[in-house]
Amino acid sequence: MFFLLQLAVGSTLHFEFYVDPAAVDTQTEESESSKTGAEGETTEVTKPTEERASSGEGDDSTKKEEGQQQPPQQRQATEMEDIGAPPSGQTLIHVPNLHRFRESNLEILEQLVRKYRVPRRYHFPLLIRIRLARAFPSLEERRNFVRVNLLAFTILADQAQSDVSLMNSFFLYEPEYISELMELVRSDASMPADFRILSLKALTALLADNTRLQGLISATGSSQHHGELPSMIRKSVATLTGSVEHPVYTLPFIEALFTFLSSLMATQDGIIALNNAGAIASLLPLLNDNDSRHSTVLLKCLNILEFYISASSSAISSSASMSLFRDLGGLDSLVGRWNREIAEIQNQVTAGEPM
Numbered sequence: 001m002f003f004l005l006q007l008a009v010g011s012t013l014h015f016e017f018y019v020d021p022a023a024v025d026t027q028t029e030e031s032e033s034s035k036t037g038a039e040g041e042t043t044e045v046t047k048p049t050e051e052r053a054s055s056g057e058g059d060d061s062t063k064k065e066e067g068q069q070q071p072p073q074q075r076q077a078t079e080m081e082d083i084g085a086p087p088s089g090q091t092l093i094h095v096p097n098l099h100r101f102r103e104s105n106l107e108i109l110e111q112l113v114r115k116y117r118v119p120r121r122y123h124f125p126l127l128i129r130i131r132l133a134r135a136f137p138s139l140e141e142r143r144n145f146v147r148v149n150l151l152a153f154t155i156l157a158d159q160a161q162s163d164v165s166l167m168n169s170f171f172l173y174e175p176e177y178i179s180e181l182m183e184l185v186r187s188d189a190s191m192p193a194d195f196r197i198l199s200l201k202a203l204t205a206l207l208a209d210n211t212r213l214q215g216l217i218s219a220t221g222s223s224q225h226h227g228e229l230p231s232m233i234r235k236s237v238a239t240l241t242g243s244v245e246h247p248v249y250t251l252p253f254i255e256a257l258f259t260f261l262s263s264l265m266a267t268q269d270g271i272i273a274l275n276n277a278g279a280i281a282s283l284l285p286l287l288n289d290n291d292s293r294h295s296t297v298l299l300k301c302l303n304i305l306e307f308y309i310s311a312s313s314s315a316i317s318s319s320a321s322m323s324l325f326r327d328l329g330g331l332d333s334l335v336g337r338w339n340r341e342i343a344e345i346q347n348q349v350t351a352g353e354p355m
Contacts, residue, residue, distance in 0.1 A: 011136040013095040015129045017122045021088035086119045098133040105130050150198040157205035178219045189247040200256040207263045223273035230277040241285050258300035265307040287333040
């Protein structure tokens with residue numbers, strides 16, 4: 001993503017919008033009719049005032065009426081005269097070195113709206129482009145925009161179940177967004193750590209959209225042993241058990257990764273993919289991890305194993321999954337962990353410690 005590169009260059013605003021010529025003609029006719037109606041109403045109101053003024057009466061009331069606010073239709077006609085009808089066809093707004101402007105973002109927006117007669121529906125997208133262009137010379141500001149982008153997408157993806165059309169519209173213009181999220185997830189230590197975590201949260205929220213599930217499995221390489229997700233699982237387990245140390249695999253990152261993994265395992269396609277990749281065997285060493293700081297990851301691990309064991313017959317054979325789980329030593333590790341947890345609780349009760 002170009003937002004992440006530290007550049008010592010100026011910023012340029014580039015914004016295009018299109019106005020249907022037929023819509024312009026309709027708006028012009030409505031504006032003229034509103035203006036005509038407003039002028040008619042104004043004539044009816046001011047005529048008695050002029051008669052009273054010619055007779056020398058009602059000077060105070062005349063001044064009062066002149067100071068009154070214009071009717072809504074007349075105000076609308078006045079605004080149309082100031083801004084003018086929007087231009088038909090394609091319009092390009094190109095402003096170099098926008099970061100050198102002293103005006104505020106809203107003041108720049110107002111100037112551009114009046115100069116280029118930008119329709120109201122393009123005001124907010126134009127404001128976003130103005131903010132981005134002015135923030136572009138600063139690396140930290142660009143990174144903040146990436147964070148806002150990831151959080152906004154996560155909220156949008158959470159609404160996918162109630163309105164699928166929102167996601168369809170988004171991916172119509174951003175077809176490679178899932179791949180870009182995975183690029184952030186697998187980035188090295190030079191990238192801010194919260195980028196990877198926010199990207200994983202965005203991918204987790206996207207699992208609510210069933211139409212994107214196969215795309216997610218493909219982008220994450222979940223069905224391949226050497227895919228991105230299975231490799232991350234093995235590195236995470238090795239980091240937690242102390243086998244290796246990796247600067248990228250911090251505890252918050254691993255927790256976000258296992259949250260995504262747990263949500264993926266809640267789907268039948270996810271169970272099939274991770275079963276084919278042999279990801280379950282990589283999780284079993286966590287059952288012997290007694291570090292209390294890893295309790296959240298352990299809980300997610302148990303949820304994943306539960307989904308795997310109780311997989312329906314339409315996903316993988318229940319008997320085959322149990323046999324594989326037992327052959328890998330999963331059953332012995334699970335029973336051993338259960339016994340240790342019970343023993344720990346009994347010791348706390350005997351010592352009178354709070355549970």
